[in-house]
Amino acid sequence: MDDLIAARLQMAVSLGFHIVFACIGMTMPVLMAFSEWRWLKTGKQVYLDITKAWSKGVAIFFAVGAVSGTVLSFELGLLWPQFMKHAGAIIGMPFSWEGTAFFIEAIALGVFLYGWNRLNKWVHWLSGVLVSISGILSGIFVVSANAWMNSPAGFDWVNGRAVNIDPVKAMFNDAWLSQAIHMTLAAFVSTAFAVAGVHAFLLLKNRGRLFHQQAVKTALIFGSVAAVLQPISGDFSAKDVAKRQPAKLAALEALYKTSKPADLVIGGFPNNKEQRVNYAIHIPGGLSFLAKGDLNAEVEGLDKVPKEDWPPVMITHISFQLMVMIGFFLAFVSLLYLVFSIKWRHVLMKKWWLCVIAFATPLGFIAVEAGWTVTETGRQPWIIYGIMRTKDAVSSMPGLRYSFFVITIVYLLLSLIITWLMRRQINTIHEFYPTAKTL
């Protein structure tokens, strides 16, 4: 395995691991603060119990996320010193704001988790609100740094050096808004559906328990709204990518030849040699419409891009299909949920419906991982799009593969332990919270 591949894989493993915890860290505080607020308003024990049960899980996820985030702040330099040498001064600003937001999040979470008996109820609730706000902000700041890699701005590149640096312009680059919206919604969809799914599963095992019913409801209120909005934000992102990164759009749609109009290719396996997509469904003019808003518009294909600048088409295309498929499925389920909860509430307790929700448990996170793969592999071979190639940024220290092996093993083990630990925590809900036993 060569060192470049090892470094890229290590980054993929570290970010793929961290993104799950980051999503949870952005969403769960909102769900907890909402649930606590309902308790403060109604005085019903069940809402308090839900908040407390969730907070036990969040404490574990948050600690792991804090650790894997710290690891990333080092890995950027350990693996990509040439990138950080040039980019540090340009995108340091979102990172320094992220640092601040994360700091506030860590402090407020400490207060929230351990302050139950020490603080006034409303002060306690406020700390939860503060965790929510700072959690979402810190996510957005990091995404803004990533958006800069897709859409470099705020500097001039002269003879292999950045000059005339403008950190504010760099932070508010062309891609930041569409990426920030898409990622925040994704965090809400994935986490809320995972939470709802787990409680739906527990409801299937223990029918009619109020605790789980309310938990599913609280999670889905946020999850369903986010999931319905997500395709709209996805469309906004796609149009943005079409404008800024035609090579990425061509790769994720596996569009080999510039076409007018361009078909929307659904599914299938791209074949770089024959420059065609096997076993795919074609919708005439579909891509022209989605990318440019016009059924007859021309869409640039990979033939406009020199072959050495092609992203890996297979991975990007398949990940994109997976993300979109799940996105639409969850949006559909969410629409059903909204309709049912307005008109036919009894359906929400039906076994088949709970099965659907339980089935959706991992889907959101799979979509997050797939979407992350799309944006990262779709940018290749660039680390800073059009400016610096990934292979020129990698550390020249020999033997990077060993740190890749070690990190991979550690994260695999951690994933196993966390899964096992969560099962253990969930199995004890019924012992600790009286409302989890009542019907």
Next chain:
Amino acid sequence: MLILIVIILGVSFILYTLLGGADFGAGIVETFEGKREELTISRAMAPVWEANHVWLILAMVILFTGFPAVYASLSWVLHIPLMMVLLGIIMRGTAFTFRHYDVHQGRSHKYYSFLFRVSSFITPVFLGMILGAMILGEISFDRSQGFYRMFIAPWLNWFCFTMGLFTACLFAYLASVFLVGETKIERERIKYAKFSKHSMIATLVLGLLVFIMAEAEGHSLTRTFLHSIPSIIMLVIAVLLGPLIWHFLNKEKNKTVYLRLGVGIQVTAILVGWFCIQFPVLIEVKNASELTFYNTQAPAATLEQLLIALIVGLLLVIPGFVFLFRVFKIRSM
């Protein structure tokens, strides 16, 4: 502007040493004192440890935004010890949280404790080795030197190893003094006080050894030290506080505030003294000019934005931090 950023970097470094260091040290104390101390230590650390460790992230962010060349070079040549620090941070954070939150007591707790203790020791040792490598001057960016001279020799030597042990010992000392005020049980208090005294002596001995090892490795630390008056003053303060802290440790009545203040000033003095010797150098480089704050600073536009972010950030963070400590530390005293 640069000076202000350097000061904030220094302050976050000091706070990380004091707060994060005490966290690491608590793991070391636990290793020596055993199972019964686990509870006090967990209870003391749980609400604050995450916030304590964010000071390190802050220092990293300042380094890679304000002095990107330093960050890039360090993470290039000191890849291996930094990787070890990372593994330590991963193991420690997760093991501690799992131990605290896993509702089942039993065999798994033994593993969590083991990992927590081992990583509480290893991480500061490697942190100290990294600091040692930065000042020793064996670091070189000349690629023709071969793997060993470039990526191993700068940090794997007796001076850096002594620095590592010194760091771990200093953290254990900090932690045990803090812990004296965390327990209400007299027997435990005496144990921590005793540990504080032992680790104080060990820290002093290792501190002397750092100077000796520096000479042995051909780095004239003593001479540079004797030329810096502020450093000498700082060291005198740190040394004079020793007997005073010793005295309070012997008192049966709880003198938590004096103890914590004393040890805080002591460690701060050591760090400030060290900064005075080092400034403005960040990395000493072999056979080439060193990397300083001045020759690695980011462009003015970046420094300006960084400073704004830091000041606004600290204005938000510090009241929060004070509140956190008031709720969980002062009130329980």
